Amino acid sequence: MTRRLAGELPVSVYDIAADRRAALAAEGARDAASPAEAARDADVVVLAVRDQAQVEDALFGENGAARALRPGAVVILTSTVGPEAARTTALRLAERGVLTVDAPVRGGPVRAGEGDLLIVVGAEEVALKTARPVLDLLASTLTVVGPRPGDGQAMKAVNQLLAGVHIAAAAEAIALARGLGLDPATVVDSLKHGAAGSFMFADRGPRMVQTYDDGPGPEVKSRLDIFVKDMGIVTGIAKDAHVPVPLAAAAEQLYLLGERAGLGARDDSSVVTVLSPQSREGEGR
Amino acid sequence: MTRRLAGELPVSVYDIAADRRAALAAEGARDAASPAEAARDADVVVLAVRDQAQVEDALFGENGAARALRPGAVVILTSTVGPEAARTTALRLAERGVLTVDAPVRGGPVRAGEGDLLIVVGAEEVALKTARPVLDLLASTLTVVGPRPGDGQAMKAVNQLLAGVHIAAAAEAIALARGLGLDPATVVDSLKHGAAGSFMFADRGPRMVQTYDDGPGPEVKSRLDIFVKDMGIVTGIAKDAHVPVPLAAAAEQLYLLGERAGLGARDDSSVVTVLSPQSREGEGR
Numbered sequence: 001m002t003r004r005l006a007g008e009l010p011v012s013v014y015d016i017a018a019d020r021r022a023a024l025a026a027e028g029a030r031d032a033a034s035p036a037e038a039a040r041d042a043d044v045v046v047l048a049v050r051d052q053a054q055v056e057d058a059l060f061g062e063n064g065a066a067r068a069l070r071p072g073a074v075v076i077l078t079s080t081v082g083p084e085a086a087r088t089t090a091l092r093l094a095e096r097g098v099l100t101v102d103a104p105v106r107g108g109p110v111r112a113g114e115g116d117l118l119i120v121v122g123a124e125e126v127a128l129k130t131a132r133p134v135l136d137l138l139a140s141t142l143t144v145v146g147p148r149p150g151d152g153q154a155m156k157a158v159n160q161l162l163a164g165v166h167i168a169a170a171a172e173a174i175a176l177a178r179g180l181g182l183d184p185a186t187v188v189d190s191l192k193h194g195a196a197g198s199f200m201f202a203d204r205g206p207r208m209v210q211t212y213d214d215g216p217g218p219e220v221k222s223r224l225d226i227f228v229k230d231m232g233i234v235t236g237i238a239k240d241a242h243v244p245v246p247l248a249a250a251a252e253q254l255y256l257l258g259e260r261a262g263l264g265a266r267d268d269s270s271v272v273t274v275l276s277p278q279s280r281e282g283e284g285r
Numbered sequence: 286m287t288r289r290l291a292g293e294l295p296v297s298v299y300d301i302a303a304d305r306r307a308a309l310a311a312e313g314a315r316d317a318a319s320p321a322e323a324a325r326d327a328d329v330v331v332l333a334v335r336d337q338a339q340v341e342d343a344l345f346g347e348n349g350a351a352r353a354l355r356p357g358a359v360v361i362l363t364s365t366v367g368p369e370a371a372r373t374t375a376l377r378l379a380e381r382g383v384l385t386v387d388a389p390v391r392g393g394p395v396r397a398g399e400g401d402l403l404i405v406v407g408a409e410e411v412a413l414k415t416a417r418p419v420l421d422l423l424a425s426t427l428t429v430v431g432p433r434p435g436d437g438q439a440m441k442a443v444n445q446l447l448a449g450v451h452i453a454a455a456a457e458a459i460a461l462a463r464g465l466g467l468d469p470a471t472v473v474d475s476l477k478h479g480a481a482g483s484f485m486f487a488d489r490g491p492r493m494v495q496t497y498d499d500g501p502g503p504e505v506k507s508r509l510d511i512f513v514k515d516m517g518i519v520t521g522i523a524k525d526a527h528v529p530v531p532l533a534a535a536a537e538q539l540y541l542l543g544e545r546a547g548l549g550a551r552d553d554s555s556v557v558t559v560l561s562p563q564s565r566e567g568e569g570r
Contacts, residue, residue, distance in 0.1 A: 083465065106480065118479060143475050145467065154465040158458050158472055162481035165457070165532065169450040172530045173443050176519070179526030180368065180439040182430065187443055190428050194403060195391065196447035198483035234461070241464035244560050245457045246539065247450065250531040275529050 001048055001078075001138060003027050003113040008137055014038035039065035044134050045075045048105075051229060052085040060092065071097025074130045078119075080104045082157065082233040083150035084240070086122070090149035099127035102149035103135065104156035108222065116140040120159075122151025157237055160230040161248050166200035167227070167268055168251040173201070174208045175276035184209045207269035212278060218267045225264035227255040227271075286333055286363075286423060288312050288398040293422055299323035319348035327353075329419050330360045333390075336514060337370040345377065356382025359415045363404075365389045367442065367518040368435035369525070371407070375434035384412035387434035388420065389441035393507065401425040405444075407436025442522055445515040446533050451485035452512070452553055453536040458486070459493045460561035469494045492554035497563060503552045510549035512540040512556075 005011050006028035013029040014037065015021045025031040032038035035058045039045050045065050049058055055077065059066045065075070075093055077086060077100060090100035102122040111117055119139040121128065124147050128135075135142055145151040173196075177187040188205035191197065207218040231252035238245040258264070258271040290296050291313035298314040299322065300306045310316040317323035320343045324330050330350055334343055340362065344351045350360070360378055362371060362385060375385035387407040396402055404424040406413065409432050413420075420427055430436040458481075462472040473490035476482065492503040516537035523530040543549070543556040 120475070145471070145475075151467070154462075154467055155472065155475065157465070158462050158467070159476055159479070159481045161461060162454055162458050162476060162483070162486060165454040166451065166481070166483060168532050169447055169454070172450070172523075172528075172532055173447050175528050176446060176523050176526070176530060177439075177443050179528035180442070180522065182436070182439055182443070186430070187440065190405070190430075190440065191444055191447060194444070195484050195488075196444045196451070198447070198451060198486075199480050201447060201483075203480075237465065238457075238461050241461070243457075243460050243464035245461060246535040247453050247457055247532050250535045254531065 001046060001112045002029050004115050004137055005029075005046070005134065009134070012038040012040075012042070034063035035059070035061075035065040036063045036068040039068040039073075042069065043073060044131055045069065045073065046078060046134060046138075047075055048078045050079065052079075052081040052089075055079060055081060055085070055089060059089065066093060066096060066098065069093075069096065069098045072099070072130075074099045074101055074127050076101045076103050076131050076134060077149070078103055078105045080156050080160065080230055080233065081153065082237055083153040084237070086153045087148070087150040099124070099130070100149045101127050101131045101135070102152040103131075104152050105138070106156070106159065111140075112138065119143070120145050120152045120155040122146050122148050122153065122155075124148075154237075157230075157234050160227075161234045161238075161245065163200060164227050164231045164234070164255070165247050165251045166198040167204050168254050168271065170198070170201045170205050171208060171254070171269075171272035171275055174205065174272050178212075178276050184212070204269040207267060208272040211270060211272060218269055220265070220267045222268050223264065224255060224258050224266055224268045224271060227268055228252075228259050228264070231255055286331060286397045287314050289400050289422055290314075290331070290419065294419070297323040297325075297327070320344070320346075320350040321348045321353040324350035324353040324358075326355075328358055329416055330354065330358065331363060331419060331423075332360055333363045335364065337364075337366040337374075340364060340366060340370070340374060344374065351378060351381060351383065354378075354381065354383045357384070357415075359384045359386055359412050361386045361388050361416050361419060362434070363388055363390045365441050365445065365515055365518065366438065367522055368438040369522070371438045372433070372435040384409070384415070385434045386412050386416045386420070387437040388416075389437050390423070391441070391444065396425075397423065404428070405430050405437045405440040407431050407433050407438065407440075409433075439522075442515075442519050445512075446519045446523075446530065448485060449512050449516045449519070449540070450532050450536045451483040452489050453539050453556065455483070455486045455490050456493060456539070456554075456557035456560055459490065459557050463497075463561050469497070489554040492552060493557040496555060496557055503554055505550070505552045507553050508549065509540060509543050509551055509553045509556060512553055513537075513544050513549070516540055 011029040107117040192202040296314040392402040477487040
């Protein structure tokens with residue numbers, strides 16, 4: 001995001017890792033020693049962290065950004081934290097007159113650098129107006145879901161429900177194909193364009209097949225433990241809304257099993273090995 | 286299938302429903318009084334029934350087709366019955382010198398009439414050669430998966446695992462969207478072409494949304510109870526192969542819940558109402 005923004009706007013950057021700050025300074029951003037220093041005099045703060053604990057620390061912790069912001073400034077919350085967390089954050093910022101744009105992103109670092117993120121937004125008009133120049137630089141597709149912080153998170157949660165279930169379904173399909181003695185690569189090719197197809201089956205399916213080839217396995221495009229977090233958000237908010245989501249709950253357990261098996265930092269496609277181990281021994285009869 | 290075949294080949298037809306036999310006779314097929322009579326002197330028998338009990342009745346029951354077939358004749362098994370059932374059927378037919386082409390179809394009656402079915406085949410070369418003229422008339426896409434009866438069923442089962450899980454995932458996504466106060470139609474439009482997309486989300490999603498509109502609801506394109514049967518096959522063969530399929534198992538339970546709720550003969554998209562009732566009362570907080 002810094003790479004994309006620093007060429008177009010004056011950017012101050014803080015990262016908890018000093019070596020990353022140095023790299024970002026080389027991209028043309030001003031190196032700040034704390035979130036507060038990065039936020040000083042800013043019209044817009046872009047917050048890109050892992051989870052709500054980090055959101056709270058970066059905004060309201062010691063040397064957090066919130067204390068340095070003036071009324072009318074806008075915080076763009078790009079992390080996936082769930083609707084309730086976004087609403088809570090917005091309320092705390094509003095006490096200082098700071099506005100919130102709930103804008104969880106999809107697309108990853110490479111697309112961020114190219115301004116090719118998909119962003120779903122929940123924000124009131126006045127906040128969105130201030131944030132627009134920044135959002136327009138980052139997003140190739142910007143969808144305003146509703147006027148409330150939390151609306152973007154809600155849409156992102158529905159997205160992650162489908163994405164997480166579809167990856168787990170692809171894993172089950174490939175594990176079953178192996179168990180039945182079918183060639184998994186043929187199965188992916190035969191089914192990916194038909195009624196059984198999904199974006200994830202076509203994208204992660206070949207990576208899952210690769211898991212069983214000799215060689216280093218697929219590179220990490222998206223970490224498995226991201227889905228431990230995101231499916232946790234999905235099942236949590238579904239429970240709060242009293243909506244049964246048995247498949248999402250089963251998928252959450254699969255990602256937890258994957259994490260327990262030591263796959264947390266591996267590509268999420270490696271979840272297939274929970275169902276069908278790489279060695280021949282665990283393959284059933 | 287009769288409509289498509291009767292114009293091109295001499296066809297004798299038997300249906301358990303007399304009125305359907307009359308309609309098929311009007312398409313140019315010879316009306317037979319039993320499976321045995323329909324099969325007499327045939328090179329190829331096309332069997333299109335609901336489940337394995339009907340397969341056994343039509344082939345090996347009183348006046349079943351098997352007794353009328355001469356050695357070298359071929360039975361094309363177009364039903365989804367599972368690999369084990371296809372293998373058992375092939376073994377029993379082989380005792381009489383009759384060959385089996387395992388060829389479960391996808392596409393439904395309209396596409397059958399247009400020769401636009403998707404067929405996955407498990408059959409040895411000699412059986413396939415005899416069956417080819419018939420299969421080529423029925424299929425727009427014919428994929429030979431392997432040489433054994435049961436291989437087609439195995440591929441079809443993997444297809445149904447994905448299709449059944451994706452429909453259930455679409456239902457969860459739309460139920461969650463409603464529970465979070467998002468507009469389900471907007472959610473379908475926003476997510477169907479991205480990383481959350483699937484054929485079923487794009488196809489059944491709008492039908493699920495329609496379920497909540499005033500009006501008669503979606504027409505029945507594919508019955509819900511078909512997935513009770515097919516997911517039962519999927520979880521059964523997965524268990525036999527010792528492959529865990531927790532999402533498919535959860536989806537099977539959802540279709541069973543739908544059937545219990547009286548939706549068995551409704552469109553399969555109606556499964557969404559199990560998770561999010563049509564009335565406002567059951568919608569949670």
